[in-house]
Amino acid sequence: MNSHARRLQAVAVAQLPGERPGRAEVEQAVRTMIRWAGDDPARDGLHDTPDRVARAFAEYFSGYAQDPTEILQKTFEEIEGYDEMIVLRGVRFESHCEHHMAPIVGRAWVAYIPQGRVVGISKLARVVDIYAKRLQIQEKMTAQIANTINDVLKPEGVGVIIKATHHCMTTRGAHKLGTDLVTSRMLGVFRDNALTRQELLGLANSDA
Ligand SMILES: Nc1nc2c(ncn2[C@@H]2O[C@H](COP(=O)(O)OP(=O)(O)OP(=O)(O)O)[C@@H](O)[C@H]2O)c(=O)[nH]1
Numbered sequence: 001m002n003s004h005a006r007r008l009q010a011v012a013v014a015q016l017p018g019e020r021p022g023r024a025e026v027e028q029a030v031r032t033m034i035r036w037a038g039d040d041p042a043r044d045g046l047h048d049t050p051d052r053v054a055r056a057f058a059e060y061f062s063g064y065a066q067d068p069t070e071i072l073q074k075t076f077e078e079i080e081g082y083d084e085m086i087v088l089r090g091v092r093f094e095s096h097c098e099h100h101m102a103p104i105v106g107r108a109w110v111a112y113i114p115q116g117r118v119v120g121i122s123k124l125a126r127v128v129d130i131y132a133k134r135l136q137i138q139e140k141m142t143a144q145i146a147n148t149i150n151d152v153l154k155p156e157g158v159g160v161i162i163k164a165t166h167h168c169m170t171t172r173g174a175h176k177l178g179t180d181l182v183t184s185r186m187l188g189v190f191r192d193n194a195l196t197r198q199e200l201l202g203l204a205n206s207d208a
């Protein structure tokens with residue numbers, strides 16, 4: 001295993017209280033859930049389902065094995081003194097709520113005002129995805145994205161706005177179809193300067 005792979009493994013393992021369960025254990029758990037739902041995991045149509053669910057979970061929760069701070073390490077400093085707002089708008093993401101493991105589908109607006117260096121814009125989208133591909137609540141995810149960008153890039157300020165639909169309250173429970181949740185985390189000048197914050201909120205609202 002190379003040092004990069006070791007580090008990724010360390011990121012994932014650091015968050016686990018015990019040993020990571022093996023594939024057979026996961027597939028058995030899915031069979032149990034199917035039986036609990038009232039169906040027969042041995043019937044033809046469900047035979048491959050535990051394998052599919054395990055692969056789907058590996059995709060839904062791939063963010064545990066990735067380090068968002070590493071993604072932001074490569075920066076560009078030849079920016080001719082550029083010091084205005086940089087806003088990546090409407091980054092679509094799919095996440096899962098940590099209460100019901102139901103989908104959270106939404107968009108993130110990620111803004112910062114650089115201090116001497118900028119990051120490749122795709123990296124901002126990757127940071128959103130790394131946190132989205134974990135069990136989440138929206139408030140925590142919003143704060144994690146903003147805090148990470150702030151800690152690594154040390155810009156003048158960071159603003160993150162997320163609008164998302166929570167399937168746990170649209171397709172079950174409260175059944176409030178059409179609702180979305182808006183959260184934001186403002187740091188540095190976005191927190192201290194009302195005009196800067198308004199400029200970002202205006203950009204986000206114009207794209208609702
Ligand atoms: N603040 C916040 N709440 C969330 C988020 N995702 C889901 N929830 C809520 O988390 C709460 C969990 O509440 P519980 O009362 O423990 O769960 P429950 O009995 O299934 O509740 P209902 O969803 O109302 O049926 C619910 O009110 C969900 O709507 C999120 O990202 N942020």
Ligand SMILES: [Zn+2]
Nearest residue numbers: 097099100168
């Ligand atoms: Zn939920």
